[in-house]
Amino acid sequence: MKLIVGLGNPGKEYEETRHNIGFKVIDELSKNLQIPLNETKFKGLFGKGNINETQVILLKPMTYMNLSGEAVGALMNFYKIPTEELLVIYDELDLPVGKIRLRYKGSAGGHNGIKSIIQHIGTQEFNRIRIGIDRPERGMPVANYVLSKFKKEDLPVMQEMVEKSAKACEEWIEKPFLEVMNIYNQ
Numbered sequence: 001m002k003l004i005v006g007l008g009n010p011g012k013e014y015e016e017t018r019h020n021i022g023f024k025v026i027d028e029l030s031k032n033l034q035i036p037l038n039e040t041k042f043k044g045l046f047g048k049g050n051i052n053e054t055q056v057i058l059l060k061p062m063t064y065m066n067l068s069g070e071a072v073g074a075l076m077n078f079y080k081i082p083t084e085e086l087l088v089i090y091d092e093l094d095l096p097v098g099k100i101r102l103r104y105k106g107s108a109g110g111h112n113g114i115k116s117i118i119q120h121i122g123t124q125e126f127n128r129i130r131i132g133i134d135r136p137e138r139g140m141p142v143a144n145y146v147l148s149k150f151k152k153e154d155l156p157v158m159q160e161m162v163e164k165s166a167k168a169c170e171e172w173i174e175k176p177f178l179e180v181m182n183i184y185n186q
Contacts (some may be wrong), residue, residue, distance in 0.1 A: 001055040003081050004029060004169050005072055007090040007113040009147075010045075018133040019065060021162065022089040022113075023030040025129070026058050028166040033058075042078060044071035051173050055126045057081075061113075069120030076121060087127040087172055088117060089165055091146060095132030098157045100165055102181040103128045103131040127177045129165050 006022030014020050030037050035049035035058050046059040046084045057079070061071035076086065090113055095101055105125040108115040118124045136145030150158050164184070 001057065001079060001081055002085045002087070002173060003057045003059060003072075003076065003079070004090045004172075005059045005061065005063060005068075005086070005117075007068050007088065008060060009064050010060075016148065016149045018091050018150060021091045021131045021133065021158070023060050023167045024133070024158075024162045025089045025169070028062050028162050029058055029169055032166055034172065042071050042074035043067075043070050044075060046075065051170075054173050056173060065117055066112040068115030069118070070167050072117050073120030083121060083123055083126045084177075086121070087129065087169060087177070088114070089129045089131065089169070090114060091133045092130035093133060093142065093146075095130060095134070097132050097134050097150070097154050098161065099132040100161055100168070100184060101130045101132075102168060102177070102184050103130065104177055104181065127172070129168060131161050133166055154156075 006026035008020035008023030016104050030047060033049060033051055035047040037045050037047040039046050043063045044059050044061045046057055052149050059075060061068040090111060104127050107124060108118055136142060168180055168184045
């Protein structure tokens, strides 16, 4: 069983923000894999499906970003999902818009959603897809920046990153993460 988590904040006002790019990838996967997000439990919105005999769960934590680990930890405990079967998708300030980077372990790097997941699952060794959102302009607080919308000119590139990230997730269902990492980190 594989668990794919997209980080974001619930609510209409956050839908198109940089911080919600993980939710966008889950929506894309839900559509591509025909796994409806139709269950609310474990402080999250999720859906389950079978892809070529692999059971897959797509999850959007509904706790707000800083408490994402509550939903991830609860769902992993309930379904007895080992950490190597977890993949988390989230926004990354240290990558430019247009870049994605796959990693299989590492620190939270200042990302509160990742900090929360590490705290709740007890390890920083889990698969990730970091999606570049770039840094704010000088003087703009990071919190305001991540909760702002992408610039109009960035929208096509953002959509491309969402599709590319979803494709990487789909490949991970079939292949080892290291192999997928080697393909997408070119």
